Amino acid sequence: MRLDLADLRLFLCIVDAGSITRGAAAANLALASASERLRNIEADAGTPLLERRHRGVATTEAGEALAHHARLILRQQALLKGELRDFAAGNRGTLHLYANTAALTEFLPRRLAPWLARRPRLRVELRERTSAEIVKSIEGGLVEAGIVSNAVESGGLHLQPVAKDHLSLIVPAGHRLATGGAVRFGDVLGEPFVGLAPGNALQEHIEEHARAAGRVLAMRIRMKTFEGVCEMVSHGIGVGILPATAASRLRRRHAYHAIALTDGWARRSLCLCYRKWSGLSPTMRSLFQHLGALPRPGEGSRAR
Incomplete structure (x- = not known):
């Protein structure tokens, strides 16, 4: 028929x-x-x-x-x-989003949850990568967008700041730096460190800057979570570096001091990163608008 x-x-x-x-x-x-x-x-x-x-x-x-x-x-x-x-309309399917450690742990959870709750048929695959890796993946066409630090060299990609992402040094309560002001990363390179697990994007970022200064961090122990790093630091095992938001939040449960790092790479912003707004899927555009994309996102600023 x-x-x-x-x-x-x-x-x-x-x-x-x-x-x-x-x-x-x-x-x-x-x-x-x-x-x-x-x-x-x-x-x-x-x-x-x-x-x-x-x-x-x-x-x-x-x-x-x-x-x-x-x-x-x-x-x-x-x-x-x-x-x-x-x-x-971006309400069904699978959204693949790459983000650095700070975005995944501190920025995204409470902002992503209400947006995703309104789309019960949508799945989100989150991948943790360093900002530099995310930029390379977007430039190579492997992913459509991500969330990175503005400290990264973005080439021709658009960066739109959506949140502060400063890093803080955390030290035990009796540490020599506990009562001082802000410090440079170079001033603490000789300290024993409590780091994050191998493969963690933030930890790789920190260690890259140590190598750039001609040093290797003296790592006493590596922990999988920010909570674990704070626990170790509070017991005097060493010093650590965390996003300032996490350091402030976890101070309620652990005895340590958080100190601002003055290095430019440590005083950064989280940015939505993409090649071209019109090239994003409807789902990604919807999410980015929810996360704070500007009214004319195709003209987002670029990293300097």
């Missing part, structure tokens, strides 16, 4: 109305056109589908079967259209 969706809709309109005339009106077709299409449907089926009666029409057994399957097909089409609209 060569029935299309318009044929199925017309047939159901006639069946539901119990009349070819009223069915044609419900389908917004002229009576002559509807009658011609109905004859073609029956000819294509090879069997009568309707019994013509004095006061209208009734379905034959074959007509009942066609009506049943027509309803199933049109219902599936409506579901398909709804799903495609969800994809187009």
